[in-house]
Amino acid sequence: xxxxxxxxxxxxxxxxxxxxxxxxxxxxxxxxxxxxxxxxxxxxxxxxxxxxxxxxxxxxxxxxxxxxxxxxxxxxxxxxxxxxxxxxxxxxxxxxxxxxxxx
Amino acid sequence: xxxxxxxxxxxxxxxxxxxxxxxxxxxxxxxxxxxxxxxxxxxxxxxxxxxxxxxxxxxxxxxxxxxxxxxxxxxxxxxxxxxxxxxxxxxxxxxxxxxxxxx
DNA sequence: TTGATAGGCAAGTGACTGCTTGCATATACT
DNA sequence: AGTATATGCAAGCAGTCACTTGCCTATCAA
Numbered sequence: 001x002x003x004x005x006x007x008x009x010x011x012x013x014x015x016x017x018x019x020x021x022x023x024x025x026x027x028x029x030x031x032x033x034x035x036x037x038x039x040x041x042x043x044x045x046x047x048x049x050x051x052x053x054x055x056x057x058x059x060x061x062x063x064x065x066x067x068x069x070x071x072x073x074x075x076x077x078x079x080x081x082x083x084x085x086x087x088x089x090x091x092x093x094x095x096x097x098x099x100x101x102x103x
Numbered sequence: 104x105x106x107x108x109x110x111x112x113x114x115x116x117x118x119x120x121x122x123x124x125x126x127x128x129x130x131x132x133x134x135x136x137x138x139x140x141x142x143x144x145x146x147x148x149x150x151x152x153x154x155x156x157x158x159x160x161x162x163x164x165x166x167x168x169x170x171x172x173x174x175x176x177x178x179x180x181x182x183x184x185x186x187x188x189x190x191x192x193x194x195x196x197x198x199x200x201x202x203x204x205x206x
Numbered sequence: 207t208t209g210a211t212a213g214g215c216a217a218g219t220g221a222c223t224g225c226t227t228g229c230a231t232a233t234a235c236t
Numbered sequence: 237a238g239t240a241t242a243t244g245c246a247a248g249c250a251g252t253c254a255c256t257t258g259c260c261t262a263t264c265a266a
Contacts, residue, residue: 207266208265208266209248209264209266210243210263210264210265210266211262211263211264211265212261212262212263212264213257213261213262213263214259214260214261214262215258215260215261216257216258216259216260217257217258218255218256218257219254219255219256219257220253220254220255220256221252221253221254221255222251222254223250223251223252224249224250224251224252225249225250225251225259226247226248226249226250227246227247227248227249228245228246228259229244229245229246229249230242230243230244230245231242231244231245232241232242232243232244232247232257233240233241233242233243234238234239234240234241234242235238235239235240235241236237236238236239236240236260
């Protein structure tokens with residue numbers, strides 16, 4: 001079912017519960033394969049986020065644990081990309097389950 | 104944009120961040136138009152949730168503030184239903200934004 | 207009116223969370 | 237080797253969150 005090993009279901013929901021982490025996902029949606037420092041500077045410039053490097057690092061760690069971010073090592077750089085697949089369970093769970101037209 | 108008055112964007116994400124609230128949404132997906140007591144007893148029996156009435160009431164309050172639950176008064180009863188529409192912003196934001204095929 | 211039922215309000219509490227701070231490791235450059 | 241760069245680890249702190257507790261209001265039936 002899961003590509004990665006130990007991803008609990010609740011991790012995805014907790015991951016997107018934080019506004020800064022949602023901005024990180026937005027940023028990775030715009031541009032893939034970014035390092036931690038790239039994400040930090042782009043968040044500051046484009047999204048008015050003033051979080052520190054360590055804060056963003058911890059957010060990325062949590063996003064990766066939830067399966068929403070995948071990373072690739074290249075020397076001292078670590079490139080991050082988004083993987084929106086785990087979000088599809090939300091669609092399956094409440095949006096596709098029943099056709100609800102009368103609001 | 105929003106049908107209801109003051110629903111902040113973050114409210115939806117915070118609402119589904121809690122496992123008990125997700126179970127409430129599941130229960131309302133299965134059966135619509137339930138009172139607080141009905142939801143409580145069905146959560147206990149069918150989902151092994153042992154939360155108190157007050158706890159469920161507060162969860163419903165939060166879900167309603169997020170626009171995910173709508174309610175209707177009838178005498179001393181208050182019937183709750185699910186409204187999954189606010190969840191569609193998640194699809195729009197990260198799943199429909201870009202066609203990402205190469206994982 | 208009295209009692210029972212369905213729900214609401216609000217203060218207090220323990221646990222969790224996001225962030226900081228300080229240091230450590232690893233890679234690259236000269 | 238020595239320095240700078242990129243990231244990782246872990247303890248501590250302040251704010252938030254879910255839950256409880258106790259009391260209150262409203263509706264219905266006798």
